Amino acid sequence: MITTREDNQKSLTATYKKEVESTKNTLDTPYVKVNPYETSPLSALVIFHTDDAVKVTYTVVGKTKNTSISNSVKGYSKTRQIPVVGLYSGANTVKITTTDKNGKKATKSLSVKTTTSLPKYIKDSKPTIKNTNKSKMVIGKNKLTLLVRSTKESFAVDGDGVVRWYSTLWNQHLMENIHNGHFLFLTKNKQSDMMYNDLLETDYLGRVYKEYSFGTKTTTNETGAAKAETTIIHHDITELPNHNLLVTVNDGSKKYVEDTVVEISHKTGKVVRVLNLKNILPAAMYKEYKSKKRADGKLDWFHNNAVDYVKKDHSILLSSRHQDLMMKINWKTQQIKWIYSGKKKSTWPKAYRKYLLTPTKGTAVTGGQHGLYQLSQSKSGNIENVLIFDNNIAVTNGDKKTSGKYSQGVQFKINQKKKTITQTWAYGKTLGKQNFSYIIDYTQKLGTDNYLMDYGFVDGGNKSNIVEVDQNKQIFNLTVSNPASKAYVYRAYRVAVYPSNYTFSVYK
Structure with missing residues (x-):
């Protein structure tokens, strides 16, 4: 730190x-x-x-x-x-x-x-709304729709689509609430830097309470010219009950990326626990992964885009885009609890078959999904409800019949004892190809019946479309243009700008 x-x-x-x-x-x-x-x-x-x-x-x-x-x-x-x-x-x-x-x-x-001039990359986003019924939206007394982008400035809008908050610091992927009403915010040391390797604990006033820096390694390409190392933290972060941070990271491997989760001490900033997915899943998954290498020559065989901590059974949920796979792992023992994937059971090594979830009739096989997290778990621990955004792109094991035709938010009920998974809600199929989103995205449950979905990469990435539904009826539809390369809405959240656990004081 x-x-x-x-x-x-x-x-x-x-x-x-x-x-x-x-x-x-x-x-x-x-x-x-x-x-x-x-x-x-x-x-x-x-x-x-x-x-x-x-x-x-x-x-x-x-x-x-x-x-x-x-x-x-x-x-x-x-x-x-x-x-x-x-x-x-x-x-x-x-x-x-x-x-x-x-x-x-x-x-x-x-x-x-306040200033009458919005930053270029916010002004050029041109937020527009339709199908809006503010009386049915879950906005409470002080909630805004927060648009967390893959680069440039993140910002928040009200029910009219009007910008009501933004940070002048450029942000990538991560804005996550923590126990004291502050949030974690991934940014750069300066805008000219290639990498987002500064993680801040901050608030909506912009006050910084803590800062973690993950360094700026430099490597050289085949001509000897310097090139920057990839951003170390990438897709997701969550806070553990002891206030340590659970983070998806690139671990510096010379061959592989985005297949590691670490726990970082909130007191020292040091890594205190590591989970390498290559030590958990069959070796064939990464050794035989068929894909073009990235520009830096590395293989992104797992592409972990979500991490969620489940307090009840000390486990974590992970989402692998490139294996079209969701899984649950005991964080203490690093033992698998369940796996859901379109990969045929017979093609898994026998030792893994006991972990595989069997879908009931009508349950979607996810493809390239994002943002997996738990909604609830029964007292016995056997039944849990989870929510994801199903991009529905068959990268390796997704449903090839429906791949690319639509994207949707999906809620599942999982019986951990019987190893079954049942789809209990979904929205997006009726929107068809116009809302197909190849990458990124998120689904958030708002109250009992409302869901907020971020279709972050529609129209080939030129636009992001954020939709709130009451069960399956649209009550808020926000479209923003993506005015710069990768300035997509990575995730959209409905957030309270005055969290109930937040108090500002110059003495703290």
């Missing part, structure tokens, strides 16, 4: 501490700083004092129905440090209400002006 970005922000935090400690900032004349940490232009920090201890609620007033963004600050206090997220580009009204212990209220309406 390093502290470069934290150190760079210390003077800013010191300034805000002085404002917190000054009694001149009142509700009538608060201190307001737009873009307080200089990477989040549509955010602000508001500081004020009151004579009596009060609790606070505040709202960024929306321009249309169901676009206001509200938050409540926990507890009573005479001093308030309010993180304001979800501002519009340009003019804003922020309404603040304080309530003392006797129920007496006071209000203040602030005019807050």
